[in-house]
Amino acid sequence: MAVIVKNAAGLVARGGHGILTQFVLYAGCMNSERTRSTPHPLSPRHWPVRFGLGLLWLLVQLPYRWQLALGRRLGIWSMRLSKRRRHIAATNLRLCFPELDGHARQHLLREHFGSLGISALEVALGWWASDRRLRPLAHITGLEHLHRAGADGRGVILLSAHLTCLELGGRLLALYAPFHVMYRPHQNVLVERVQRRNRELRFERAIPRDDARGMLRSLKSGHAVWYASDQNYGHKHSVFAPFFNIPAATSTATTRLARLSGAAVVPFFPRRRHDGSGYELTLLPALSDFPSDDAAADTARINRLIEDQVRLAPEQYLWVHRRFKDRPPGSADLYTASP
Numbered sequence: 001m002a003v004i005v006k007n008a009a010g011l012v013a014r015g016g017h018g019i020l021t022q023f024v025l026y027a028g029c030m031n032s033e034r035t036r037s038t039p040h041p042l043s044p045r046h047w048p049v050r051f052g053l054g055l056l057w058l059l060v061q062l063p064y065r066w067q068l069a070l071g072r073r074l075g076i077w078s079m080r081l082s083k084r085r086r087h088i089a090a091t092n093l094r095l096c097f098p099e100l101d102g103h104a105r106q107h108l109l110r111e112h113f114g115s116l117g118i119s120a121l122e123v124a125l126g127w128w129a130s131d132r133r134l135r136p137l138a139h140i141t142g143l144e145h146l147h148r149a150g151a152d153g154r155g156v157i158l159l160s161a162h163l164t165c166l167e168l169g170g171r172l173l174a175l176y177a178p179f180h181v182m183y184r185p186h187q188n189v190l191v192e193r194v195q196r197r198n199r200e201l202r203f204e205r206a207i208p209r210d211d212a213r214g215m216l217r218s219l220k221s222g223h224a225v226w227y228a229s230d231q232n233y234g235h236k237h238s239v240f241a242p243f244f245n246i247p248a249a250t251s252t253a254t255t256r257l258a259r260l261s262g263a264a265v266v267p268f269f270p271r272r273r274h275d276g277s278g279y280e281l282t283l284l285p286a287l288s289d290f291p292s293d294d295a296a297a298d299t300a301r302i303n304r305l306i307e308d309q310v311r312l313a314p315e316q317y318l319w320v321h322r323r324f325k326d327r328p329p330g331s332a333d334l335y336t337a338s339p
C-alpha cells in the first residue's frame with residue numbers, strides 16, 4: 001500500500017487531469033517502460049493493475065464523505081514518502097505565495113497533498129459512479145454562458161486549468177451540457193482501455209491530446225471542447241507569460257484554436273467545497289475581444305484568469321507539476337536546489 005501512495009504522488013503531474021491512471025499503474029510496482037511492451041491486456045503482468053482498479057472500484061462504493069477522509073489521509077501520507085514531488089510543490093508555493101510565512105506555506109503544502117489524495121478517488125467516482133449519485137454534488141453557476149456562446153452554432157472552447165478535481169468536475173458538468181474532451185492517452189494498455197472507454201461513455205467524444213486536427217473538427221462542427229493548456233509544454237508554440245508574477249512558458253494554443261475555428265472561449269473552473277457538500281462548477285462569460293492580434297497578451301490574460309481562480313482554493317491546484325521548468329534565457333533553474 002505504501003508503494004501505491006508513494007508513486008501516486010510522485011507521478012501525479014505527468015498524469016495531468018488523468019491522475020488516477022498513474023495511481024493505478026503504480027499499484028503493482030510497475031514502470032511504464034515495462035507495461036508499454038506488454039503484448040495483451042490479459043497478460044499476468046497486468047494483474048496488479050487489475051487489482052488496483054478493482055480496489056478503487058470498491059472504494060467508490062463507500063459514502064462520499066468517507067472517500068474524502070480516506071483520500072486526504074492517503075495524500076498526506078504520500079507527502080512524507082515522495083521527497084521529489086514535495087520539493088517541487090514546496091518550491092512552487094514559495095515562489096507564488098511569498099506573502100505567506102513558512103508555517104502558512106507548510107500548512108498549504110499539506111492541504112495540497114491531501115487534495116491530491118482525494119483526487120485519485122474523484123477520478124474513480126467520475127469513471128464508475130452513477131449519474132443519480134453524482135447529481136446532488138454538482139452546484140453550477142453560469143451555465144447560461146455556455147448555452148449563449150453556442151447558441152449561434154459556433155464551437156466553444158471550455159477553457160479550464162489543472163485543478164485536482166478537474167476530472168470529476170468535467171463529469172459533473174457533462175450531466176447538464178454535452179461536450180467533447182481532450183485527454184492524454186496512457187502508456188499502459190489496460191489503463192488506457194479503461195480510461196478511454198469511460199470517457200467515451202460519459203462524454204460525447206474523447207480526443208487524444210496530440211490530435212489538434214480532431215479538436216478543430218469538433219469546434220468547427222459547433223461542439224464544445226473541454227481544454228486546459230496551463231502546463232509547461234516547452235518553448236515550442238509558447239511564450240513566457242506572468243503566472244503569479246513569474247515568467248511561465250505557456251502555450252498559445254488557445255489563441256490559435258479560437259482564431260482557426262471561430263470558437264468562443266468560455267472559462268470553466270470546478271472547485272471542491274470545503275464543507276464536503278460537493279463541487280462548485282463555475283462558468284464565466286465568454287472572453288470578449290478574443291483572440292486579439294497579440295498572442296502574448298491573450299496568453300497573459302488567460303494566466304491572470306487562472307491565477308484568480310487558483311487563489312480561491314490554492315490547495316486544489318496541481319503544484320507538483322514543474323510549472324516554471326522552462327526559463328527565459330539566462331535565468332537559473334528554480335528546481336535544482338535540494339529539498
